Amino acid sequence: MASALINVPNKARRGEIIEIKTLMSHIMETGYRHTATGEVVPRDIITSFVCRYNGVEIFRADLFPAIAANPFITFFTVATESGKFDFEWTGDKGFTETASASILVE
């Protein structure tokens, strides 16, 4: 039941630079921790994050264990046209989550 928090302005002027903030719930287990009995807790992280704007990739990130739990990523883009932002997170153990947000550009 992973959840995502997305912050995208719902309206913007054409050509305006907007900030997109994303927060995804994920433990980001580093793979460097050990249990009390000495076993390694296996790595379980989000490895990749992509954002597409009306189908075109506008931002991508490679994530490593050094990214904190519940990854928070913000970036900018130019608002060119009305439409949809699609966000996708993929990671270890077949983890994949998506979210989307609409924007009205006038």
Next chain:
Amino acid sequence: MHEQPNSTRRQFLGLAGGATVFGAIPIVTLRPAEATPATLAAAIRNVVGEAEVRTGKVKLEIPPLVENGNTVSMTVSVANPMTSDDHVKSIHVFNEKNPQPNIGNFYLGPHAGRAQISTRIRLADSQKIVAIARLSDDSFWSASVDVVVTLAACTEELI
């Protein structure tokens, strides 16, 4: 008959070896850091190849004194017009003393409008963080910050 003592000794050595490393640790911990300045240099070379990395243009914002190494806010920005002729292609962030040297790679382009990303990272120890930006002309620019990480007060046990 002769199998018995050998296997027990091997088992014992295995256990003893394990105990030396893990026996003293009663709680979930980080493995001692394995990254070194050399691994950091190698990770950087992986991205930039033989190209020269110049200091400048990149601003790495990270608190100089961190309350908790588990979650450290970080912002990297690059002074750049972000046009199709002159823009930031990617930003790569590295560390010096975590178990491995990479933190994240962020891929931008002229459509980004502003070359700035923020995220929250983990720092295992007081160390140097390096951010390297690759521009559209394939030149590399960097900035680095030394961060002091204080430990949390009471030992948090898994309870």
Next chain:
Amino acid sequence: MRSTRTIAVAVLIAAEIAASPLSATEILQAQRRSGYSFMAPDTQAIQNDDTANPGMLSVLDGEVLWKSKTGAAGKACADCHDDARTSMKGVAARYPAFDKALGRPVNLEQRINLCRVQNQQATPLAYESRDLLALTAFVAQQSHNAAISTDVDPQLEPFLARGRDLFMQRQGQLNLGCTNCHDDSWDKRLAGSAITQGHPTGYPLYRLEWQSLGSLQRRLRSCISGVRAQAYDYGAPELVELELYLMSRARGMPMETPAVRP
């Protein structure tokens, strides 16, 4: 004759020390500060922004749970309580509250479980489980900015007194009482971190140390372990009494759930 008088005097003095209200060390109303004010600006920024606050992820999960039917009765919280924004407004600011049937105070987590068992005919959720934390966070977030007003009920007095004693008593191998740090030494530093006044204004909260949301009882247990004493089990009456005292000590301060702390 003299010896009995000496003993009598000694007993009187001892009683005086034992009974001394220690009110000199209690924090003045006007000086009370939330743990928020002791944090670095970067950490405060995480709490300020709902999109950046990982505690809000749990609140979202809690909202889904609020509307999900569960238990043999097949009911959701929403079926009786409707929109939590209205029905749960200010509720968390009044907990722990006295439960007539049990004859003692219960905290918010226990209240939720009592409702699950009695009204939804569902199994109680385990303490510190993802679902219980999410539901508690969702309910408590409806009290955001509400003033803490826990101790109005006179039936709570004996429990409040016990909670106060627990706060004052020295314990553990380090022989420290909560009061020694949180009344006497706040704003000083312990291993590089600021000692706060210990007000539970934002629970359940996202602690950077835990990298997850956690309850006040979790924090109390880890602090008690920290002074090398045996921590009470989750749900123990002592922990609820301590919670009650802490909330009463913080009366009037605004709720910040879900807070972020280092």
